[in-house]
Amino acid sequence: MLSNNKPKKILIVGGGTAGWMAANLLACKWQDTDITLVESKDIGIIGVGEGSTPHLKLFFDAIDVADAQWMPRCNATYKNGITFDKWSTVKGYESYFHPFAAQTDDVFTVPLFFKNIQARKQGYNVNAHPDNYFLETYLSRNHLGPLPAESFPFGIAYGYHFDSALLGQFLAEHAQSKGVTRIEGKVTDVLVSNNQVNNNGNLSAVKLSDGTLLEADFFIDCSGFNGLLIQQTLNVGYQSFKDNLFNDAAVVMPTKLSDVLPVETKSTALSNGWAWQIPLRNRFGHGYVYSSDYINANQAETELRQHLGLLESDVEARHLKMKVGRVEKHWHKNCLAVGLSQGFIEPLEATAIALSFNTIAQFMQYFQQGQFTNQHEDAFNQDINSRFDGIRDYIVCHYKANQRTDSQYWRDNAANYNISDTLRHILHLWQHSHDFAGDMHKYKLMGSYQPKSWACMLAGYGVFPKANMDQSIDYSSHQQELEALSDFIRRCGMNFKSHRDLLVGID
Ligand SMILES: Cc1cc2nc3c(=O)[nH]c(=O)nc-3n(C[C@H](O)[C@H](O)[C@H](O)COP(=O)(O)OP(=O)(O)OC[C@H]3O[C@@H](n4cnc5c(N)ncnc54)[C@H](O)[C@@H]3O)c2cc1C
CATH class of the missing domain: 3.30.9.100 (D-Amino Acid Oxidase; Chain A, domain 2)
Incomplete structure (x- = not known):
């Protein structure tokens, strides 16, 4: 049920990827709202960020844009996952592939992965390197794209690579074709309501360098690292992640x-x-x-x-x-921060677009459920904060678990005890639990990454508890099971085209 509180006019400040994503989603879902975006050519956009998770597909699905419409325009390619090279120095574990979570064929592959990890942790000489267990790894190693033949009964989650400047242009054109107004100008002042009728500290307007006043009921801050509205005007606090993510x-x-x-x-x-x-x-x-x-x-x-x-x-x-961390509140008063203005976690897992998409999509739900009041502001902020913190923990673990000793940087990262209690708990379970995935569920540690992803990273680094590797214990069935899985994966792979052919097919 909609209410009269629904903003009649929304102003987005900033026309980077975040601003134009917000404009598109709002224009698509709230068609009766007037949406304006102001951006400054002189300031420009950050213009980096060329990889995504499957969330970019969810975003394009939400605004009803097919791969063939945007990919050729943005020099985009498909992404099955990420190969991590030289993060570990453990022999045989110098490289591993991290597929995206929640593939529907996982039901046939993940159980054996966890079974063999458990056996490996107990000291059996079992091959538990993640590269043996996933179809996406096979596809990547063979340069096959992620879209199978119609007859293949499993879905594959995939991401993209793209030229970020071209993606911004595409999104800007698309949003304007759906009715979004674009204004070129530099915001020099942000005005806050402080009259007698309306002394609520809400934002009321922004002023441009040529004196133009742009008023709105609701504001979206997509102004980049400076956070012009959320940080500089509304003074929302900022939590730096510098203690556990050193890269800047x-x-x-x-x-x-x-x-x-x-x-x-x-x-x-x-x-x-x-x-x-x-x-x-x-x-x-x-x-x-x-x-x-x-x-x-x-x-x-x-x-x-x-x-x-x-x-x-x-x-x-x-x-x-890079400024690495997040604001304490992403939604405050009549302002939502999206993109770099709300925070940034270094790009190791290319999660920024995913966070922007989740922020806008979740905000629209919470706002609507609260009849367009601030009723659910706290719940929303907690939700987005936990997504940020969950991703941070996963990225921190790449550094914490590293095996390199060749520089002070890597030694300091491995010795860094500024990690969250959640990450400490997950690492404890990895070493001691007999049911890692089950215990992650049990102790509610399922943040932004599934047990499969954590296991890929930790097994991919060759980080197993020290156990007596007793090769005399009979575990011969494992080799047969692995061979059967390998054959299953190979035959699944026959349903996929080469990456180049796939791209030609959508041009
Ligand atoms: C090194 C690096 C690598 C990255 N890699 C990835 C990746 O692989 N995948 C990924 O998803 N993300 C990645 N990112 C993050 C990604 O670049 C950003 O999340 C994304 O581009 C969105 O940026 P933005 O729109 O928030 O900010 P910006 O692109 O900085 O846009 C800010 C906008 O605000 C406008 N603006 C600012 N001040 C004013 C003002 N006073 N008046 C008017 N307009 C104003 C600017 O003109 C601009 O239009 C990476 C970031 C870095 C730094």
Whole structure:
């Protein structure tokens, strides 16, 4: 049931990916609301962020846009998951693939994975490396895209790689075609209600540098790291994650595409952080995410060039600073923060777009359920905070569990005890529980990542409790089961096209 409280006019400040995602969702779902977006060409957008989780598909489904409509326009490719290289130094575990959670074929693969992890933890000499257990790993290793033939009875969750500037342009055009008004201008002042009738501290308008006043009933802050409305005007507190996520800077540059088009992001650990490789249709995107406490921008750029074989090349590098953490309240008074203005967790699992989508979609539900009042503001903020914290814990674990000793950065990360109680509990269960997945459910530790993802990471690093590896214990059936699974996966794989053919099919 709708009420008269529904905002008649919503103003979005900021036209990066977050602002245009919000504009599209609002325009699609609340068609009777006047939606305006103001952005400043002079300030521009951050213009990085080229990988997604399956949430980007959920977003496009929600606004009824098919892959074929947006992917060719944004040089986009498919993503089956992420390969992590050199994060662990345990022999045989120098690399592993992390597929997305909740694939429908998991019902045939995950039980054996957990069974063999448990056996491995008890000391049986069983192969529990995650790369043996998942169809998406097979697809990636064979450069096969994630869309199966119609006759294949399982669904595959997939993400995308894309050119973020082109994605922004596509979303801007699409939102405007649905009635969103775009205004070009720089916000210089944000006005708060403080008259006698309406002294509620709500935002009332923003003023542009040319004096234009833009009034609205509700405001969405998508102004990037500065958080112009939520942080600078409404003074909502900010919680930094710097204590447990050390990285605060990145250097990015492109390279030419290889003959083979990968279907995965690659994340390679370097001396003081990690480098991504993201395949687009026309180039690879690369970036080195590092901590400026351990290495300076020049050193980082040189190391990235070395890693890419570009020491002699004049290809230009872009340097960026990152503010890692989150606001304490994402919705406060008549303002919702979305995107970098609400917070950012470093891009190891490419979760920023997912968080933006969840923030807007959840907000619309909570707001509507509360008859467009602030009734559910606290519940909403708790919900979004726990999503941020859950992702943070998962990312922190990559550093905490690292096995490298080659630099102070990696040693400090492994020795860092500034971790949440939740992460401590999960690591305890990994070492001691006889039913890791069951206990994660039992103790309500199912935050943003499923037990499958945690197990992929920890087994992928080769982090098993020290046990007596007794090879004499008869566990011969395991080899047969693994061979059967491998055959199952191979035959599933016959239903998928090469990544390149798949892309040609949607052009
Ligand atoms: C190194 C790095 C790698 C990343 N990788 C990924 C990734 O792989 N996947 C992923 O999902 N995300 C990634 N991200 C995050 C991603 O870039 C952002 O979440 C996404 O681009 C959304 O940004 P935004 O729209 O919040 O902010 P921005 O792009 O910064 O947009 C801010 C907008 O606000 C406007 N603005 C600001 N101040 C004013 C003003 N005073 N007046 C008018 N307009 C104003 C600007 O003009 C702009 O339009 C990465 C980020 C970094 C730093």
